[in-house]
Structure formats: structure tokens, C-alpha cells
Amino acid sequence: MKKIILTGDRPTGPLHLGHYVGSLQNRVKLQSEYNQYVLIADAQALTDYYENPEHVRKNVEQVALDYLAVGIDPKQSTIFIQSQVPELFELTFYFMNLVTVARLERNPTLKDEIRQKNMKDSIPAGFFTYPVSQAADILAFKADLVPVGEDQQPMIEQTNEIARRFHHLYKTEIFHDVKAMIGTTGRLTGIDGKAKMSKSLGNAIYLGDTPNELKKKVNAMYTDPNHLKVEDPGTVEGHVPFTFLDVFDPNKTEVEALKEHYRRGGLGDGVLKKRILEILEAEIAPMRQRREQYAKDMGYVKEILRSGTEAARNVAAQTLSDVKKAMGIVY
Amino acid sequence: MKKIILTGDRPTGPLHLGHYVGSLQNRVKLQSEYNQYVLIADAQALTDYYENPEHVRKNVEQVALDYLAVGIDPKQSTIFIQSQVPELFELTFYFMNLVTVARLERNPTLKDEIRQKNMKDSIPAGFFTYPVSQAADILAFKADLVPVGEDQQPMIEQTNEIARRFHHLYKTEIFHDVKAMIGTTGRLTGIDGKAKMSKSLGNAIYLGDTPNELKKKVNAMYTDPNHLKVEDPGTVEGHVPFTFLDVFDPNKTEVEALKEHYRRGGLGDGVLKKRILEILEAEIAPMRQRREQYAKDMGYVKEILRSGTEAARNVAAQTLSDVKKAMGIVY
Numbered sequence: 001m002k003k004i005i006l007t008g009d010r011p012t013g014p015l016h017l018g019h020y021v022g023s024l025q026n027r028v029k030l031q032s033e034y035n036q037y038v039l040i041a042d043a044q045a046l047t048d049y050y051e052n053p054e055h056v057r058k059n060v061e062q063v064a065l066d067y068l069a070v071g072i073d074p075k076q077s078t079i080f081i082q083s084q085v086p087e088l089f090e091l092t093f094y095f096m097n098l099v100t101v102a103r104l105e106r107n108p109t110l111k112d113e114i115r116q117k118n119m120k121d122s123i124p125a126g127f128f129t130y131p132v133s134q135a136a137d138i139l140a141f142k143a144d145l146v147p148v149g150e151d152q153q154p155m156i157e158q159t160n161e162i163a164r165r166f167h168h169l170y171k172t173e174i175f176h177d178v179k180a181m182i183g184t185t186g187r188l189t190g191i192d193g194k195a196k197m198s199k200s201l202g203n204a205i206y207l208g209d210t211p212n213e214l215k216k217k218v219n220a221m222y223t224d225p226n227h228l229k230v231e232d233p234g235t236v237e238g239h240v241p242f243t244f245l246d247v248f249d250p251n252k253t254e255v256e257a258l259k260e261h262y263r264r265g266g267l268g269d270g271v272l273k274k275r276i277l278e279i280l281e282a283e284i285a286p287m288r289q290r291r292e293q294y295a296k297d298m299g300y301v302k303e304i305l306r307s308g309t310e311a312a313r314n315v316a317a318q319t320l321s322d323v324k325k326a327m328g329i330v331y
Numbered sequence: 332m333k334k335i336i337l338t339g340d341r342p343t344g345p346l347h348l349g350h351y352v353g354s355l356q357n358r359v360k361l362q363s364e365y366n367q368y369v370l371i372a373d374a375q376a377l378t379d380y381y382e383n384p385e386h387v388r389k390n391v392e393q394v395a396l397d398y399l400a401v402g403i404d405p406k407q408s409t410i411f412i413q414s415q416v417p418e419l420f421e422l423t424f425y426f427m428n429l430v431t432v433a434r435l436e437r438n439p440t441l442k443d444e445i446r447q448k449n450m451k452d453s454i455p456a457g458f459f460t461y462p463v464s465q466a467a468d469i470l471a472f473k474a475d476l477v478p479v480g481e482d483q484q485p486m487i488e489q490t491n492e493i494a495r496r497f498h499h500l501y502k503t504e505i506f507h508d509v510k511a512m513i514g515t516t517g518r519l520t521g522i523d524g525k526a527k528m529s530k531s532l533g534n535a536i537y538l539g540d541t542p543n544e545l546k547k548k549v550n551a552m553y554t555d556p557n558h559l560k561v562e563d564p565g566t567v568e569g570h571v572p573f574t575f576l577d578v579f580d581p582n583k584t585e586v587e588a589l590k591e592h593y594r595r596g597g598l599g600d601g602v603l604k605k606r607i608l609e610i611l612e613a614e615i616a617p618m619r620q621r622r623e624q625y626a627k628d629m630g631y632v633k634e635i636l637r638s639g640t641e642a643a644r645n646v647a648a649q650t651l652s653d654v655k656k657a658m659g660i661v662y
Binding site for chain 2 (some may be wrong): 046051098099124
């Protein structure tokens, strides 16, 4: 039997190249080998965006389009909308009894996010407990593998703790041990070179960018501010076109030669930007095309979401039934 | 239109005379005047009894029998099982975003319970957030009134806060303002005279007690330990038969006369116990009879629960639909 993967995104904005190299690319590769569930986590996004649910709702379809654009195949992967699988809320409720408040307070990922978002004394209870909801998502599909960034590993530990506690308390073995699948590619930097690519920092290249938008963004990429004339020696570290070439250029030998040339002087930024633009355009063009195809028939996209969600519901309902049987709360 | 009442109990044990005078009696009176929902809060009980769900499950039917025994009429009141109304979990999930962790930490009822149960650093997240789940129960039925003990009033405030925040954020007015209906009868003391009647203290008279059990408990009632001979003067304060006569004896003048007699000496405890036994037996006998009738046909009791739960689900589903529409998370 195929192993099960659960993966997904919070629909809070269009997906960008950072998502692609960090995760989407991998999903396309894995979907034939694994039984892959792709969750559009709108309910989880609301724990953060509850003041603007419209924003989340709008992005659900956009994220679905991004998935289809990169080549996630609805015949191989089950794409579904979290809020439309009510069994997940019920599982969350029961799992909440198996985690202490103190344990949530110690969760490093949660701690970081609370600090980053500057929540302090106004942490919504829904946000504070989202690791439990995330565990419910994973356990509902009895996932074996969850692709995550390194910073998300504590979430997988939390999930396994809940599963083990459930097994121990209710003398059962219904869940699989979940393994984090840490991506090999680190986080892609943004075009400003300052931080990782992110919508909120305005430094992202979106999978849906037009050729013109892409060109503008590549031209705006941060290079070496001290590299004033072509003949000047330049610094490669933090040079965004080089960072991108490291990730996207298949010809690593040529990239190394270019770096050497740049260091000793005589290589202009324009050449490098042209090279990376061509590579990115070649990467994005087929996505853009697929995206346009699907966008013409949103009824079909909705049908993909509807049938994916239905399939996901059936699986989650079976797990919920197993959970309730194990707990003996069947009437 | 009739106003709506939500009331109920956690099915953690059989109901006793304390429940009767504090609440059940009132429900029987109110059911014709109000649209009354009676919740058997098994899911909430699990936030505390998650290590022993079987205990909760078993008590669901027992509590239903108690309801029917005291005269709650399934034709007038909607009796339902919380865990069988999944819409409540979904509402809880969305309401969790509208309450901060700090606000829950300040909830006086919750603080008291955490101290009483000596939970300290091992507060289950499900227990910590149960005020939100309780608010979901109340708001799901758009209740106007919730009969509570004085110590539960902060829960009503919490519920109204969530409703107001929901209205404000999502520009809607779907919930009613909830009022606490504080009972006139204080908490009934246990037969040991030390604390309020409670299953865990073993000082309770159950609504299902046999005549023999009732007699034994009345005989065991705490009186005045210094009242050794009948002719000795006695103390009325803390004297359990007198406490019960104050509550259950309709003839207050006679009770006052008896107290005076007891104080000056010459009145034996046996006389008082006999009097309260007769009154309690007259109160409990019809309950016992109704209980036996229903217990003979548990299929019928289950059918009452099934159809009550179905009716409750329809109402909760409508509210959930209103909530999702207001939030704009309809796909």
C-alpha cells in the first residue's frame, strides 16, 4: 500500500517561487509514489485572519489554481478545503484533552510565531491551540509523512505525542507514526536579498507573475552595491541573481565560473540578471499557461475542489468513527 | 415567540436532590412557558473525564432517565446529546478566534475549578477552553436564558462577549443577548452537613434511590452531636434534617415550632428524621415510579434522545450556516 502524505498551505495569498522550491516542486514529484492529500487550510488561516475572512475565502481558489499550475494532478493528489471537512473540528475537540496548556506554551514554533506577530497578551485561543488542529489534520488522514520546514518540526512531534497519548489512553493503534520530511532546499531569499521570500515583505516572485512583472522583479534584484563599474571586483555572497542561479541553474560548473569572473571583476550584473530571467521564465511559462487554461474554466476547478473535499471527508469520517469507537462514545 | 432556554448537565453520575432543588424542579416548571433545550454535555464532561470515557457514556442514559423521572417532558423540552451535534464543535472552533488566552486565564469560574481540581501545570487544553465550547452550546440555540448557579455567571458574560465580538467583526446581529437565570434555592447540603451535596463526597441522596437507601441516608443525617438525650436542648444550625425541612416541608410554621421545641429540649432526632423521610419519600416516590416505567423500555428512551438530538442538530446547523454566511466562508 502507498504511504500517505499530508501537505498543504494556508490560503492567505498567491503562492510564490519560495513555495515552489520549498514544497510544491516536491509534491509534483511525490504524487505518483505516495497517496498525497493537499490541504487548503482556510480554517487554520482564520485563526490569524479572523478579522478578514473574505481575504482567506478569495485566496482558496487562487491557491487551488497555483496547485494545478505547478502540475499537482487532481487525479493523483486529493486537493481539499479544510473548513469543508467538519470531522476535523470534532477530532480537534477530542485531541484538545490530550495536550496541556503548559505543553502548548512550550511549543517552539508557536512561541516564535507569537513573538513574530507581536501578539503578547492578545493571543487568540484559536491561534494558541492551532497545533492541536494541525495534529487533527495530519491524524485524520493517518499520514506517514508531512513535508515541513525545519522550523515546523515541533508540530510533528506534537502530533506524534497526541497519537501516542490517544493510543495509550484508549488502548488502540489507529494512527501511523508521522515523520517530518525536511526539504533539501533551504528557504529561498526574496528579491531584496534581506529575508526569505514572503508576500508580506513585498519581495516575492509569484507563480502567476506575467513575463513583464517577472522581468521587473529580476531587474530589481539586490546585487553588490559596491560593484559600480563592470570592471570592479564584486561580492557573490548575498547577491540575489547568484543565489537564484544556485537554486535554479542546472549547470553548476558554469555558475561557479561566473562567480569567479564576478569576483575578479569584468562581469556586469545585467548579464547575470538576463541569465536568471531566462531560467525563471522557462520555469514559470508552463505554469502560467496551465494556470490560464484552468482559470478559463473555474467551474472545473470548483469541481476538482468539490470532489477532492468529498474524498477527504470520507477518509476523515472513517478516522473519526475509529476515534469515537476507541473512546467508546458511540450511542 | 417563546423565549429560548438552554440548560443541561454533565453526565458524570446520577442526579441527586441537590440537582433537583437547584435546577431540575425549575425546568419542569419552565418547559411549558419557554422553548427549552436540555443538553446532556458528554463532550464537555470528557474535557475532564477523557481518561474514562466509558464512565461518561454510561451516564448519558442514566441522566436521561433522571430527566424523564422528574417530569421533564420530551414533548415540551428538547433533550439531546452534545457529542451527537457536530455543529457545536465547528462553532467552537470559529469562536476560539474571538477569545484571547489572557481572557480565559482571567475567567473566575475556570480559575476556581483549576484550583479545586488541583490541575496546576497539567491543565488539558480542552478544559482550559471549555468556556468557549459552552458559549458555542448557548449561542448555537440562540438562547435568551441560561439557568446557572451564581458561580457560573462569568460563563454567561464570556458568552455575551463572544457574541458581541462576532456581531462587531462580521457586521451581523444573529445572537440573542443571554441572561443568567440565577436559582432562588441555594445549594443543598449533603447528608453529612459538611458540604454541598455531591457525588464525589458520598453525601448525596439520588433521585433513583430505593425506599431503603433513602431511609438509611436519612438515618445517617448529621444532627447535633451534643444532643445526647431527648430532653437535652439542641442546636438547629447545621442540623441536616432541619436544613432539609426548611427546603422541602411546605408547612413552615410547624417547622419553626419544631425548631423551638428542639432548642429548648424534649424533641428527639428520630421524630425529625421520620418527618423528613416521609416528605422526601413523597417527593421521590413518583420519580422512582416514572423512572422504573421508562427503564423498562430503554428503546423508547433512546428514541427520545435520538429525536431530541435530531431536532437540536437542525437548529445548530441553521446557526452554523448563519455564522458561516456572516463570516463569508461559504464556497
